Amino acid sequence: MHANWKTWVHVTKLDPDKRLPKGAVEEIATSGTDALMLSGTLNVTRENLHELLDLVSAYGLPLVVEPASPDCAIFDKGVDHLFVPSVMNTNDVRWVVGKHYAWLRQASSIDWEMVVPEAYIVLNPNSAVGRVTGADCSLSAGDVAAFAEVADRYFKFPIVYIEYSGTYGDPAIVQAAAGAVEHATLYYGGGIRSAEQAAEMGRYADTIVVGNAVYEEGIDVLRATVRAVQ
Numbered sequence: 001m002h003a004n005w006k007t008w009v010h011v012t013k014l015d016p017d018k019r020l021p022k023g024a025v026e027e028i029a030t031s032g033t034d035a036l037m038l039s040g041t042l043n044v045t046r047e048n049l050h051e052l053l054d055l056v057s058a059y060g061l062p063l064v065v066e067p068a069s070p071d072c073a074i075f076d077k078g079v080d081h082l083f084v085p086s087v088m089n090t091n092d093v094r095w096v097v098g099k100h101y102a103w104l105r106q107a108s109s110i111d112w113e114m115v116v117p118e119a120y121i122v123l124n125p126n127s128a129v130g131r132v133t134g135a136d137c138s139l140s141a142g143d144v145a146a147f148a149e150v151a152d153r154y155f156k157f158p159i160v161y162i163e164y165s166g167t168y169g170d171p172a173i174v175q176a177a178a179g180a181v182e183h184a185t186l187y188y189g190g191g192i193r194s195a196e197q198a199a200e201m202g203r204y205a206d207t208i209v210v211g212n213a214v215y216e217e218g219i220d221v222l223r224a225t226v227r228a229v230q
């Protein structure tokens with residue numbers, strides 16, 4: 001499969017567990033965002049994932065599913081890529097490799113051309129992903145840089161993802177991660193609600209992700225974050 005995803009600078013993350021007002025999907029799809037990522041930690045099922053895919057697949061934007069569990073790893077319904085996380089900063093091996101092992105034990109077939117592994121560094125302890133994975137979020141810039149470098153240079157993850165889901169992060173931490181990563185594409189996500197924040201994190205990250213703002217702020221804020229990085 002093509003690796004066009006490496007050129008994306010702005011990704012919009014949609015949560016199958018949340019509702020969008022009528023017309024919102026079209027506005028999002030035509031906002032200039034490079035791709036739609038369908039993802040959430042809590043209450044994502046094959047059913048609500050399929051419903052959301054049916055809503056978004058008409059617009060021709062690249063579609064990524066980012067499964068939080070093996071049952072949400074789907075390869076059909078117009079999905080272009082499966083971005084599969086592993087959490088670097090947890091001591092609970094389930095979220096590093098355990099779920100992945102379980103996935104391969106039960107899957108009938110996996111289209112590896114579609115799979116892009118992501119090294120998550122989870123930094124908001126109050127987010128669903130922080131709580132569920134038991135991530136150690138009290139990391140210094142040096143700690144984050146070390147995790148980012150080991151993910152990039154040793155494990156050779158194609159994506160390193162600085163995840164502050166729900167809260168705006170520390171730009172100095174993202175800068176440290178950027179300095180440590182040589183080959184991987186650096187993602188930043190968390191709390192972006194303005195052009196200024198998008199531009200600030202976009203200085204260090206290759207790709208920024210906007211999620212909650214789509215539901216809580218609306219289309220003008222999403223468009224402003226797109227313009228800030230494109």
Ligand SMILES: CC(C)=CCC/C(C)=C/CC/C(C)=C/CC/C(C)=C/COP(=O)(O)OP(=O)(O)O
Pocket residue numbers: 015039040041042043066067068069070071073084085086087094095096099100101103120127128129130132133163165166
């Ligand atoms: C092996 C397979 C196919 C799946 C397992 C993948 C793993 C290890 C996931 C662990 C990390 C995780 C749960 C990622 C989900 C993506 C993510 C970070 C979504 C954002 O979640 P939040 O915004 O915190 O959650 P809500 O939006 O549900 O509140």
Ligand SMILES: O=P(O)(O)OC[C@@H](O)CO
Pocket residue numbers: 013163164165166167188189190191192209210211212213
């Ligand atoms: O929802 P927000 O806070 O924008 O975070 C985006 C994304 O990184 C969540 O996984």
Ligand SMILES: [Mg+2]
Pocket residue numbers: 015040041165211212
């Ligand atoms: Mg979320």
